[in-house]
Amino acid sequence: MISVISSMIRGMLYLCIATLLFSSCSLLGLEEEEEETSTSSNSASTGSCRGRSGGVKDSSASLPNLKLPYPTGKSHVVGQGWGGDFTHYREGREHAIDFRMAEGVDTISAVGPGRVIAVKEDSNTNCITAGIPLSACTDAANYVYVDHGKGYLGRYVHFCQNCVAVNPGDVLTGGNYNLGYAGNTGYSGRPHLHFEMFDFEENCSVKYKLEGISGESYTAGQSYSSTNTASENWNDSNLSKYTGKVFSARGIELTSEIPWYAQVGESLPIAGKITDGKPAVTVFLIPDSLGNVRISGSIQTKTATNGTFNFTYQVPSVSPGLYRLGISSSSGTSWGYTKAPLFLIY
Numbered sequence: 231m232i233s234v235i236s237s238m239i240r241g242m243l244y245l246c247i248a249t250l251l252f253s254s255c256s257l258l259g260l261e262e263e264e265e266e267t268s269t270s271s272n273s274a275s276t277g278s279c280r281g282r283s284g285g286v287k288d289s290s291a292s293l294p295n296l297k298l299p300y301p302t303g304k305s306h307v308v309g310q311g312w313g314g315d316f317t318h319y320r321e322g323r324e325h326a327i328d329f330r331m332a333e334g335v336d337t338i339s340a341v342g343p344g345r346v347i348a349v350k351e352d353s354n355t356n357c358i359t360a361g362i363p364l365s366a367c368t369d370a371a372n373y374v375y376v377d378h379g380k381g382y383l384g385r386y387v388h389f390c391q392n393c394v395a396v397n398p399g400d401v402l403t404g405g406n407y408n409l410g411y412a413g414n415t416g417y418s419g420r421p422h423l424h425f426e427m428f429d430f431e432e433n434c435s436v437k438y439k440l441e442g443i444s445g446e447s448y449t450a451g452q453s454y455s456s457t458n459t460a461s462e463n464w465n466d467s468n469l470s471k472y473t474g475k476v477f478s479a480r481g482i483e484l485t486s487e488i489p490w491y492a493q494v495g496e497s498l499p500i501a502g503k504i505t506d507g508k509p510a511v512t513v514f515l516i517p518d519s520l521g522n523v524r525i526s527g528s529i530q531t532k533t534a535t536n537g538t539f540n541f542t543y544q545v546p547s548v549s550p551g552l553y554r555l556g557i558s559s560s561s562g563t564s565w566g567y568t569k570a571p572l573f574l575i576y
């Protein structure tokens with residue numbers, strides 16, 4: 231009953247937002263939207279694990295030279311390793327390591343070259359001292375997400391307020407892997423860096439090696455010394471792409487590769503098939519910060535032919551910034567954005 235009432239309220243709320251946005255809004259033509267259900271304790275914006283189809287992925291063959299996430303010569307004690315029973319046991323999040331660091335003093339380095347996807351640094355909230363449970367601690371941790379290439383991103387979490395040294399789109403390349411200062415924001419029992427690797431397709435945590443050693447071997451209570459000299463150069467040909475089952479929660483299987491980093495006016499290849507029998511596909515953008523407000527002028531719907539589609543989507547003229555890209559099966563007037571991935575327009 232509570233969920234029925236809450237969805238009614240949500241529907242009414244959405245109607246109000248839609249009425250503000252679309253002057254010709256009718257009940258019949260109203261598009262369906264779905265609330266994203268995120269179990270992430272770091273950010274509500276990136277969604278949770280989209281579901282593993284072939285077991286846990288391992289990034290170490292593609293990214294064999296990753297280093298520890300702090301500068302060469304520095305040592306830090308591991309507070310919690312893979313599968314740790316404080317927070318690292320959660321499904322899709324099992325391959326994280328916590329390194330104890332001093333708040334506002336110790337610096338965090340990227341584990342390899344890359345391009346910055348997303349940054350948050352405005353929080354000064356520690357959920358534990360504020361009495362906020364893990365399940366509700368969804369937007370309190372400051373973080374940096376880095377595309378390290380070959381379909382993998384690193385997530386660096388718990389920076390202190392205004393302590394992040396990079397912006398979305400920045401390149402981390404030879405000589406400069408610095409991400410900023412460690413902190414204690416979010417669900418954190420003491421100042422530390424939480425590091426994990428995710429894959430772009432499933433958005434689930436993956437296995438990796440640091441300093442040539444499996445992440446599984448990093449043990450709570452032990453100290454590890456870094457040889458991270460920020461020595462490798464980044465090449466944009468390594469940028470990760472969205473493909474395959476990224477949009478499977480919305481009835482889409484992609485065969486084209488779509489960059490997460492695009493310019494206004496750029497043409498994106500949208501090809502694939504519809505897996506839930508609906509007749510069309512709809513592509514649209516929503517701002518990362520405003521869950522259910524679609525960008526006016528960003529919506530494009532194409533009718534599928536025998537369940538497949540192949541067209542180009544031109545990135546609309548919008549302000550540069552972080553959005554989410556929706557690609558959804560569609561009735562023509564009804565679609566949704568469940569687990570839509572990040573999309574940076576520059």
Ligand SMILES: [Zn+2]
Binds near residue numbers: 327328425
């Ligand atoms: Zn952690």
